[in-house]
Amino acid sequence: MEDTPAKGKKRPPSAAEAAARSAMLLLAAVVFVGWLVVWAVFPTRTYSSTWAPKLATLTGFGKQAIRMMLFVFPVLLVYVVACVYLHLHKEGDPDAPSRTRGGFSRRMAAWRRPLLVRGPLGIVTPMELAFLLMLLALLVWFYSAYVTAEFAKIRIKLPGEKLWQARLEKAARRLGTTGSLCVALLFLPVARGSALLPLVGLTSEASVKYHVWLGNLAMVIFTAHGLCYITFWASTDQIDEMLKWAKTRMANVAGELTLLCGLAMWATALPRVRRRMFELFYYAHHLYVPFVLFCALHVGVTAFCFVLPGVFVFAIDRCLRFLQSRTRVRLVSARLLPSQAVELNFAKSPCLRYNPTSTLFVNVPSVSRLQWHPFTVTSSSSLEPDKLSVVVTSRGSWTRKLYETVSSLPPSGGHLAVSVEGPYCAAAASTRFLGYDSLVMVSGGSGITPFISVIRELVHQSGAAETVQAPRLLLVCVFKTSAELDMLDLLVPVTGGLSAISRLDLRIEAFVTREGEPSAARKQPGREVWFKPWPSDAPVAPVLGSSGWLCLGAVVASSFAVFLVLVAALQRFYIYPIDGDTNHVYPWAARTMLNLLFLGASVAGVTGAAFLWNKRGSVDEDIKVKSVDGPTPAMSPVALFHWAGGVERELESLPAQPLLQATNVHFGHRPDLKGMLLGIEGENVGVMASGPQGMLEEVATICSSGPPSNLHFQCISFTW
Template sequence: MLLLAAAVFVGWLMMWVMLPTRTFSSTWAPTLASHTNSTYFGKQVFCTRMAAWRRPVLVRGPLGIVTGIELAFFLLFLALLVWSYSAFINLDFSKIHVKPVEKMWQAKLDRAALRLGHVGSFCCAFLFFPVARGSSLLPLIGLTSEASIKYHVWLGNLVMLFFTAHGLCYIVFWASTDQIHEMLKWTRTKVANVPGELALLSGLVMWVTALPRVRRQMFELFFYAHHLYALFLVLFALHVGVAFFCSILPGVFLFMVDRYLRFLQSRVRVRLVSARLLACDAVELNFCKSPHLTHSPMSTVFINVPCVSRLQWHPFTVTSSSSLEPDRLSVVVKRAGRWTEKLYETISSLPPSQPGHLDVSVEGPYSQATPASFLQYDSLVMISGGGGITPFISVIRELVHRSGTAAEAATPSLLLIAVFKTSADLAMLDLIVPASGGFSDISRLELRIEAFVTRESVPSAGDVVAIAHKVPAEEVLFKPSPSHAPIAPVLGHNGWLWLAAVVSSSFFIFLLFVGAVQRLYIYPVDGNSNRVYPWAARTLLNLLLLCVGIAVAASAAVLWNKRRRAEEAKQVENVATPASSPATWLDKPRRGDAEVGPRPDLRSTMHRSILFSFWVELVLLPLKSA
């Protein structure tokens, strides 16, 4: 076995040695590629089997939509938890010691309750990895923060199941052994029960408010209650001590770094260039962004408007393309709730002749793990309903840019099936043309749109003419403010490199502070045989030093990049604001203008199949309302 391992290792090293040579690229690689498809581990066989594992196997149930590989890993993780708990129990029961005031079942209950807490801590160690939006680990395995939320939900349920069972078992144990007073005990040098009970209560509040029925009906309650995670972590650390808390520190540490960077980004007021008010009660917000900020189609941003609500952050899909519009970032907000309604009314009340400014903060954008995954197909079928068309707008704009670039490969053909409630919602199709214009290359794109209206009867010829000449989108311009800045990466252009520097330097600062405090302050106390430094104070001191290390390293990195972006901000702050709204998808005049016919120049750039399919599906094939 040793000789076999040595031979494999030498062969592996030889591969790396030969990889940059001409022999490998001209002789070995073509030979390997020509015989790959016929082997068991062939490329086609492997890809086909991996694609089968990525298909959903569960679409209904408590786990949501689960693929085969996700279900396999979930079952393996459960098996690991069961094995860990059984191994703990077998080891503890083999050397159990029954106290005079206890019975055998009580002693076993004590050990079983303790190990439930250990297994729950094992789940807690992975709990914070999926919710780090700017994580550097998730893209390594092809995941995004959005796609990983369900893993956080699974782990959160497991954590609370084990911790709740841990607490209940100890309550039963104390009650059966007449030690109920232990619930109010907070020892100086051992596990403290009071912070553990408070941590369990805060976790139960988060768990109950996160139930699907509660979360959907009272989302704000769920959102604000989930901020108890900070209290939960502090109380958990006070309960188990800083030494055991380090077992879950990696996930917590990376989440804290990400959360602080998001906090620094959210303090910046970004420049809002213009807004398009559509007839369907939707508004397109166009922000100024740094050309160095690139994002993939279907990315998301979180937006906060202080004049609407200082606390609420709402995610929206980015409709712009960083390739087609390097200095613009656009999102669409549909009027569908109190927050969106107030935002729409605030923007629509601004006089177009006297531009003002609106304070807005942004977090993100957060891109997909595979930005160009849709390019591997020959054709794309995109089905949307109402405001769900927004992710596909960014895809269309990205493909328009790629179709006009000679270096890019052939773009796939597109079929967009858009379902709307009323004919007024057809204005969402105007968003295909960006507010900044420059969309003449759409004729190179093979695009077909089928629009369906579900809550109106078949329109007559007069209705079609009325729809074609309906009131167009109104544009509201905003004047720049000295305090507003373009949307830019919080850590600059090479964000991944700066993030690595922040993580490593902040942890080094933390270790340096802990070593100094331990040697100069805590050790002299512990060195005295008559005194012991309290666990709670030591834990709080370590948590404080951890926060200080993160704040120092992250703030220094952000300030350094902010200085470097100062000149860039001066260049983009005077970006020309469009004097008028670009021609809409149906070439309609602006409000107050005379009724004129369609502009031939823009009409000629539209692909004929788009207009033909659009009018055929709108006039002849609308769905009847139920």
């Protein structure tokens, strides 16, 4: 008889489950490599003379169906396999630390250490650089193979046309085809809830970097594509071609509109523009909708199959985000700190599981109806199963207005409508921390918030599994003023937990850089504000229920199947009879618009149905949360780190002593990060950094240079 796992602990995966997950990873890798091989073979004679005729004979389908089979189906298959893999993946495996501690990151440590730190690419590891170089090599091969084949069979079509002009036209056309390879990958990194990101251990924030790389490559290629065509038309007295919209071939006007949309997004995404005028960048990036629309109209539905998988996955993710954002969530309380930071505490469904460093997007209509801001989740779903918390520091107009709005409410109650998207995270991030002998967390200002969730998760892990030994922890936090020291109060949940934190081997080194000595001003303790719920409020819950990954895979497969049925019916019963007539050809634009309409209908219909079905199952949980109306008596938060005249404030509880004894506060200087990091003993030391770009680069440089091969760097950056 099989032993039943203890309550609250998860059964370790069996050998069969581990083998099944390994097989899924292998299948996903083989299919993805095969997809890249198809891209590499596509511009060669092997495809045009051998593969394409055989596929047409064997399947009996047209060119559009073959493109879908070769370029769309493999990516969606990998996506569905990733969903099943993540569904079977058992987080909280008690044997994971023992399996990973000895071999964690050792085989791949050299590939994950920072290689390039300061430069246009940001902080880059050898693995990332290798993949970037392979992508560039594929692009060069793809373009050169196409151009070589085109030049070999070139013919002069126009009277007086010169050879160089004919070659320029062919080269310009194939630049557009090459850019489609970048667009095929462009949307995958920005699908926040995608199963592909956690499959390879990426977060939605970290993957934005790859979206930037691909976007820059695509726009360089498309700009060259457009300029080459303009040069060709001008040199052959065909400049009027810029105003033509052909009925059954490339629509030039649509291509020009695509390029203009892309240039607008590209210009506003430049770092200098994005950081100074973020809202301009944000709203300009919504031009991706006409960009995709005009791109499809420009190349036609058959060539659009190249970029369809990324667009399809992003469309499903965007639809789910929209549906989740329509729900008003239950805001339970807020903790106001003297440094004008506010901790928002939401009611959470117990079935919602997330990992440390997860990100939640928050919208407060009373502050701004359109603005969505990302914040790191500071709570632990293991330690606090019914609550989800984020911390908002006053750094801009939106955050200051939010603090003023919350602080103006009476402590006994109030209403504040809030909507959220997420949380988004990488798979198994929490168990990764247990694989280190020591863990160093370096933060600057509000960059401490990701580490609050890490510490709370380690508190739970150290208490939940007796065989698990938590790593030695060093938290190095840098603040500008002593008022910001109250951010350390957030290490302790509102419900308490000081005695649990004392189980950790934790040392805190806090540095106040703009004050030479403790401030003599008396700091007021923080206070709590409790909110009254509206009848429509609901807890933060998984958008597709407790079996979200499995349901997401079913949504992707079902919506694609519906799309194929609709397109096949359109082709067989409407378009084919017209195309079969030798005197008529069905217009490209109409056919493309119908395909896009079916794409939107299949995605919206299936995704909406899945969302509503799963929402029905959470009605009972919603009722339980709504039954709690009004504030619940709770202990006032313990203010640990308020300073008055250089003397610590009198403690409200003795259990705070271990945490205070582990904390050293330094005034008037920055930390010697190099000395601290190189002085850490142990064969396997994790180094996590979160904060300003300069601090991230400094820590990355220390971890990448010289002898500290035991230092494993991980960057948590929200600089988009």
